[in-house]
Amino acid sequence: MTTSVHQLDDGAWLSVNDSRVVNVSDLWWLARHDFCGCEMADFLAEGFVEVGVDPPDVEGRIAGQCIACGESGVTDWLTLGRVVDPERGDFYAVDPTSVHVPERRRRLARSSDRSE
Template sequence: MTTDVHQLDDGAWVSVNDSREVNVSDLWRLTNHDFCSCRLADFLAEGFVEVGADGANVEGRIAGRCIQCGTEGVTDWLTLGRVDPATGEFRPVVPGSVHVPGCRRRPPLSP
């Protein structure tokens, strides 16, 4: 099964299999991250920079800022949700729960 993932509207939305599923205006709680120096960052998502799929997992890197310390930048890869292989239905993660970016490190993309 292939998962078709795109960003739309300058990164405001992620579409999964041609359906708008994830909106960017969420607060994500990040831990074990190197985005800023907060142990638990409150990351305000402002735009999806890169999106992709790893099998049924939908992942993305998000531009935004930590509302605690003000650091701005782009996160490492975060799991945005998962496509149920049986039904094809997308099940998003809960952004307000705690997430660990980059748990699956990718090799750098060639320019």
């Protein structure tokens, strides 16, 4: 089954299989290399610029600004969620306050490796 991914409402929403699943009203916690010079940026997402799929991940580039230093621009590709069961269209959005922290990603990867 094909997974449909696109932006809605001038980049305000990420739609997966015709359901609005992620909006840009959140603060995204980004590591230094992801956006600006702040150690951890509280990034105010203003709009999705591009979205795409790198199976099983749904990724996007987001326009916005760091509320600490004021840097504005567009992020690199960020994981916005994961299509877990393409046959049923199950999609799980990420928690923007945790998944983009590199140390947390490494811990999550190690713990998932141990559970298999």
